[in-house]
Amino acid sequence: xxxxxxxxxxxxxxxxxxxxxxxxxxxxxxxxxxxxxxxxxxxxxxxxxxxxxxxxxxxxxxxxxxxxxxxxxxxxxxxxxxxxxxxxxxxxxxxxxxxxxxxxxxxxxxxxxxxxxxxxxxxxxxxxxxxxxxxxxxxxxxxxxxxxxxxxxxxxxxxxxxxxxxxxxxxxxxxxxxx
Amino acid sequence: xxxxxxxxxxxxxxxxxxxxxxxxxxxxxxxxxxxxxxxxxxxxxxxxxxxxxxxxxxxxxxxxxxxxxxxxxxxxxxxxxxxxxxxxxxxxxxxxxxxxxxxxxxxx
Numbered sequence: 686x687x688x689x690x691x692x693x694x695x696x697x698x699x700x701x702x703x704x705x706x707x708x709x710x711x712x713x714x715x716x717x718x719x720x721x722x723x724x725x726x727x728x729x730x731x732x733x734x735x736x737x738x739x740x741x742x743x744x745x746x747x748x749x750x751x752x753x754x755x756x757x758x759x760x761x762x763x764x765x766x767x768x769x770x771x772x773x774x775x776x777x778x779x780x781x782x783x784x785x786x787x788x789x790x791x792x793x794x795x796x797x798x799x800x801x802x803x804x805x806x807x808x809x810x811x812x813x814x815x816x817x818x819x820x821x822x823x824x825x826x827x828x829x830x831x832x833x834x835x836x837x838x839x840x841x842x843x844x845x846x847x848x849x850x851x852x853x854x855x856x857x858x859x860x861x862x863x864x
Numbered sequence: 865x866x867x868x869x870x871x872x873x874x875x876x877x878x879x880x881x882x883x884x885x886x887x888x889x890x891x892x893x894x895x896x897x898x899x900x901x902x903x904x905x906x907x908x909x910x911x912x913x914x915x916x917x918x919x920x921x922x923x924x925x926x927x928x929x930x931x932x933x934x935x936x937x938x939x940x941x942x943x944x945x946x947x948x949x950x951x952x953x954x955x956x957x958x959x960x961x962x963x964x965x966x967x968x969x970x971x972x
Contacts, residue, residue, distance in 0.1 A: 693897065801873070805874055825879075852867055863873060
């Protein structure tokens with residue numbers, strides 16, 4: 686069983702990466718901060734008495750669920766906005782809602798990216814959610830396949846498949862920026 | 865391009881990205897962590913205590929109402945007992961001691 690000091694140290698160790706992961710999905714620092722804090726609260730409330738070796742997959746599982754929930758709510762909101770917009774399209778004073786697709790679809794953007802990081806982040810944003818999760822947890826966070834499967838709530842085989850596809854896509858997209 | 869080399873390159877870029885976080889975001893993350901740890905600690909200590917106090921008070925009230933002579937003499941109304949327990953949670957645990965003390969006063 687981990688101690689409170691160990692739990693604090695664990696959260697300190699993961700909070701910045703967790704924020705960057707959340708920001709990659711939300712593209713909004715305020716939403717990302719809220720999601721990360723919520724994940725920290727839930728880990729502490731529910732799993733503080735678990736063995737400290739269980740915290741990484743549990744924390745990222747909570748974070749992953751919160752991000753999926755955020756995306757679901759966002760899609761729903763845009764769906765309603767889209768319906769509202771259709772009904773008001775003849776209204777010259779009608780507000781112009783944000784486009785529903787969070788991905789920048791401009792094909793020249795990637796080519797114009799000057800730094801590898803920008804290209805990498807852009808490639809990660811374009812990935813399907815599960816592939817991005819597998820890439821971030823395995824490559825960045827360094828979880829092993831079993832821990833990643835637990836964090837994502839899927840089988841180890843699925844993790845390998847998602848990671849393989851993610852690697853293939855990301856390498857292809859940032860290829861020109863990789864030294 | 866080998867996977868391992870690409871992974872190392874990607875990890876290095878992402879770590880640079882992490883290191884570039886602003887002081888303000890770091891401060892708010894630290895604050896969020898502290899709030900998470902503190903609020904949970906308060907909750908963890910309060911819940912059993914409140915539940916324990918409530919259970920003990922209800923039990924004593926029930927026993928007192930249905931079997932008034934089962935308890936050592938406690939001055940005042942049942943509500944006073946609740947207040948007494950709230951002020952001194954260890955009172956319940958020490959009841960036997962008070963009873964013994966009272967008996968000593970009578971004999972000593």
